[in-house]
Amino acid sequence: MSTNDATMTTTYSARLAEALPRVRDRIADAVHAAGRDGGAVRLVAVTKAHPLEAVEAALGAGLSDLGENRIEELEGKVGALGRGAATWHMIGHLQSRKARQALELADLIHSVDSAKLATRLARMAEEDGRVVHVLAQVNTSGEAAKSGFELARAVDDLLPLAELPGLEIDGLMTMAPFGAEELILTRAFGGLREVHERLRAQGARIGQELSMGMTNDLEIAIREGSTMVRIGTALFGPRAQKAFSGAGQ
């Protein structure tokens, strides 16, 4: 590591030393306010569009769940740090032709947004004699720009996918409209929780995770039942918008 890189890691570490306790407090307060159990919400640190130094600082700060939204960037970071260095989360839209890479690189794919992708991942995992852990992404806002299973059809669409050998659906994921008012956010997150409850009521083989909540809306997400928040900006600061125009914000 060059001196410059080391300095950058130090800068990220200093930032995290302040930011991480604040984020943990926000999560703990929200969990408490919702009357939920402590430790009920996992923090996924979203390092997308930040350099390797940010990831090193995150690992140094004890963050072990790391999220990336582009497969190329995930590949670069896993390649540099090692597959076992963290629990890697793929959180961005995934083209079917990159399913193989996601299968190899990620411990949990949050962004399974179509039957085609789910089927493909299931088949590959089965051929490999393993299972792939995924979340099914649901479009709870109806925004055309957001991917995911359509809210009204999600139960019917997901019931058969939950039966696929090779595929372990650990739960559901959604992204709320960016910067929307509280009522809209509550509806989006509550909508995901309802789909999840209906799936479980119908006996679907689907786990308990609800991946929802980001920097601006984690409190509302936790109130609505989130078990995993995906936090970037509050931990690492603003992202370089130009260099990375991925599927995120």
Ligand SMILES: *Cc1c(COP(=O)(O)O)cnc(C)c1O
């Ligand atoms: C970028 C991104 C996040 C993190 O968003 P912040 O507002 O920076 O916390 C979470 N989830 C997904 C899917 C993202 O693309």
